[in-house]
Amino acid sequence: MFAKGPSHSTALGPGCAGPPLANPQNFGQAGPGAHEHGSHQPSCGAAPFAVDASMLRSAGSQPHKHTQSPYVTGSSVLGITYAGGVMLASDTLASYGSTKRYKSVQRLVKVNETTVLGAGGEISDLQYILNMLDDLSTEDYCADDGQSLSSQELYSYLSRVMYNRRNKMDPLWNSLLIAGLESGKPFLGSVNMIGVAFSDDHLATGFGSHLARPLFRKKHRPDMSEEEATALIREALEVCYYRDKQSINKFQIAKVTTAGGVSISDAFALPTKWEYQAFVDPTRDAVGVW
Amino acid sequence: MLAPPPFRLHTPASVGPANASSDNTRSRPAWSPYDDNGGTCVAVAGSDYCIVAASTRLSTGFSILTRDCSKLFKISEQVYIASAGFQGDVRALQKMLQTRNVMYEHIHRKPMSASALAQLLGNNLYYKRFFPYFTWNLCVGLDPEGKGSVYTYDPVGSFERVGFSCQGSGKDLIQPVLDNQLKAASPLVVPAKDWMSALPLEQAQDLVRDAFVSAGERDIYTGDSVEILTITKDGVNKEILDLKKD
Numbered sequence: 001m002f003a004k005g006p007s008h009s010t011a012l013g014p015g016c017a018g019p020p021l022a023n024p025q026n027f028g029q030a031g032p033g034a035h036e037h038g039s040h041q042p043s044c045g046a047a048p049f050a051v052d053a054s055m056l057r058s059a060g061s062q063p064h065k066h067t068q069s070p071y072v073t074g075s076s077v078l079g080i081t082y083a084g085g086v087m088l089a090s091d092t093l094a095s096y097g098s099t100k101r102y103k104s105v106q107r108l109v110k111v112n113e114t115t116v117l118g119a120g121g122e123i124s125d126l127q128y129i130l131n132m133l134d135d136l137s138t139e140d141y142c143a144d145d146g147q148s149l150s151s152q153e154l155y156s157y158l159s160r161v162m163y164n165r166r167n168k169m170d171p172l173w174n175s176l177l178i179a180g181l182e183s184g185k186p187f188l189g190s191v192n193m194i195g196v197a198f199s200d201d202h203l204a205t206g207f208g209s210h211l212a213r214p215l216f217r218k219k220h221r222p223d224m225s226e227e228e229a230t231a232l233i234r235e236a237l238e239v240c241y242y243r244d245k246q247s248i249n250k251f252q253i254a255k256v257t258t259a260g261g262v263s264i265s266d267a268f269a270l271p272t273k274w275e276y277q278a279f280v281d282p283t284r285d286a287v288g289v290w
Numbered sequence: 291m292l293a294p295p296p297f298r299l300h301t302p303a304s305v306g307p308a309n310a311s312s313d314n315t316r317s318r319p320a321w322s323p324y325d326d327n328g329g330t331c332v333a334v335a336g337s338d339y340c341i342v343a344a345s346t347r348l349s350t351g352f353s354i355l356t357r358d359c360s361k362l363f364k365i366s367e368q369v370y371i372a373s374a375g376f377q378g379d380v381r382a383l384q385k386m387l388q389t390r391n392v393m394y395e396h397i398h399r400k401p402m403s404a405s406a407l408a409q410l411l412g413n414n415l416y417y418k419r420f421f422p423y424f425t426w427n428l429c430v431g432l433d434p435e436g437k438g439s440v441y442t443y444d445p446v447g448s449f450e451r452v453g454f455s456c457q458g459s460g461k462d463l464i465q466p467v468l469d470n471q472l473k474a475a476s477p478l479v480v481p482a483k484d485w486m487s488a489l490p491l492e493q494a495q496d497l498v499r500d501a502f503v504s505a506g507e508r509d510i511y512t513g514d515s516v517e518i519l520t521i522t523k524d525g526v527n528k529e530i531l532d533l534k535k536d
Binding site: 069166167169195 | 325351356377378510
């Protein structure tokens with residue numbers, strides 16, 4: 001028995017509900033109906049072609065080894081920079097389809113003294129990635145020269161790993177945030193399952209890209225204090241928790257600061273309020289429903 | 291028997307919930323190795339300058355991923371690549387070209403010229419003909435006579451040298467304006483006419499600014515800001531022009 005596949009938006013990455021693909025656009029050439037009036041499809045963020053999962057199965061009786069859909073998944077990860085540091089936040093849930101299967105999975109991981117990694121998407125792929133990063137750290141340790149990979153180097157490395165696996169049609173089904181210090185300055189980067197990589201002052205994966213980033217765009221400043229940053233990220237977590245059904249009220253916040261290195265908080269819950277009219281009576285203003 | 295390729299052309303019929311497909315062997319959302327992250331690049335060649343400009347918004351679908359992601363890539367002091375399309379492929383392509391330029395410098399003790407890079411880029415795009423880099427490129431620089439040179443590509447490596455070009459999500463809006471304002475001579479005219487822009491530098495820069503501001507009004511994938519580089523024999527001038535953030 002398998003879990004029903006979660007409704008991922010391939011365009012936005014794991015943990016984000018929505019149509020699987022935004023819109024087909026065959027190498028930028030407008031197909032039939034591309035300019036059809038009233039078609040509310042984006043003309044971009046599109047897939048020139050999609051992979052037919054059945055074609056990836058190995059010949060004969062060998063089991064196929066390509067991830068065609070994720071099984072145990074984590075939802076959004078949020079990240080913001082602030083004066084003297086950078087923080088990531090996520091809940092601790094690993095879902096099996098729509099089942100809240102594992103409720104205490106740490107999805108924010110310390111990679112070294114200047115970097116933390118936050119991951120959404122397939123948890124087994126995350127564990128594989130962490131094994132690779134462990135090997136890198138071991139090499140740094142064996143060299144015994146006091147050097148370790150910087151957060152930007154790890155970001156670059158992960159972007160190549162994700163892109164390479166995408167090239168093999170065997171993606172690691174994750175959206176990653178990499179947070180750390182680069183020459184003493186906060187660094188925050190994002191890599192997704194097909195190798196799109198970018199950095200910004202504030203980032204979010206999955207549902208968070210719809211729910212948290214508008215809040216960040218409104219309230220984030222790169223020079224905000226740690227207290228302000230914590231308040232902002234808690235607010236964003238609360239909003240994500242209210243609207244993302246694949247999330248639980250059990251969160252962790254990871255920080256990398258110029259002062260104290262990497263710290264990952266214990267899991268905590270946020271105070272919630274469910275008495276809002278829209279929650280109590282969700283169909284109040286919706287005519288024609290019951 | 292030859293195995294069918296693991297691809298299925300993504301036709302409009304397959305838009306919508308993946309389960310809507312009548313083919314019940316496919317019950318999961320299909321995965322695509324491609325995305326289109328939008329963005330627009332423009333280049334104009336003059337008799338003693340070359341302008342290359344690109345918007346900085348990175349999008350997917352109806353979402354903005356970031357407002358500040360450069361599409362311009364410096365190969366050497368006077369040679370640049372501008373790329374729109376799938377940002378994962380763009381990064382891979384940039385990284386490869388940079389590596390090849392370092393190797394070239396070790397062998398030849400000079401950076402690649404725009405024409406050398408143009409040919410290299412064409413070859414490498416065609417090398418991936420059957421799993422293409424989904425990138426729309428412009429290769430710009432100055433030629434040995436100091437004239438501006440612009441090479442324009444399709445994703446699978448067809449390219450030609452032109453006097454000006456536009457690529458990416460805003461090209462449908464901008465290219466006709468450039469055609470009109472820069473009045474490229476028809477290649478059928480005999481004797482052949484120079485297709486180089488006759489505009490003075492300042493007017494060409496104004497044209498590029500106007501082109502991006504206009505495209506930003508109608509193309510949701512062009513916005514936030516545009517980087518405008520002006521390459522002359524004296525060096526490179528970089529201007530960042532803010533566009534609308536909506």
